[in-house]
Amino acid sequence: MTGLDWPGLMRAGMRGLGLAPRDFWALTPAELMLMLGREAGELPLGRARLDELARAFPDRASDKTTEME
Numbered sequence: 624m625t626g627l628d629w630p631g632l633m634r635a636g637m638r639g640l641g642l643a644p645r646d647f648w649a650l651t652p653a654e655l656m657l658m659l660g661r662e663a664g665e666l667p668l669g670r671a672r673l674d675e676l677a678r679a680f681p682d683r684a685s686d687k688t689t690e691m692e
Contacts, residue, residue, distance in 0.1 A: 627652065632652075632655060633647065635655075635659055636650070636655055636658075636659075639659070640658055640659070
């Protein structure tokens with residue numbers, strides 16, 4: 624298959640992002656990819672990157688959460 628996967632992009636834009644058809648078709652492919660989380664050829668956030676970010680920025684329990692335990 625060559626070119627863009629229009630059915631897949633339409634599902635992602637209209638179902639996934641909730642865009643109206645007129646809004647979907649008004650976007651450029653670059654704008655749609657940006658809205659879907661793809662910048663400069665990068666894929667959306669994957670599990671490995673999520674794990675890396677979780678290690679770099681761990682969640683901290685709030686004072687209220689700690690008091691309740």
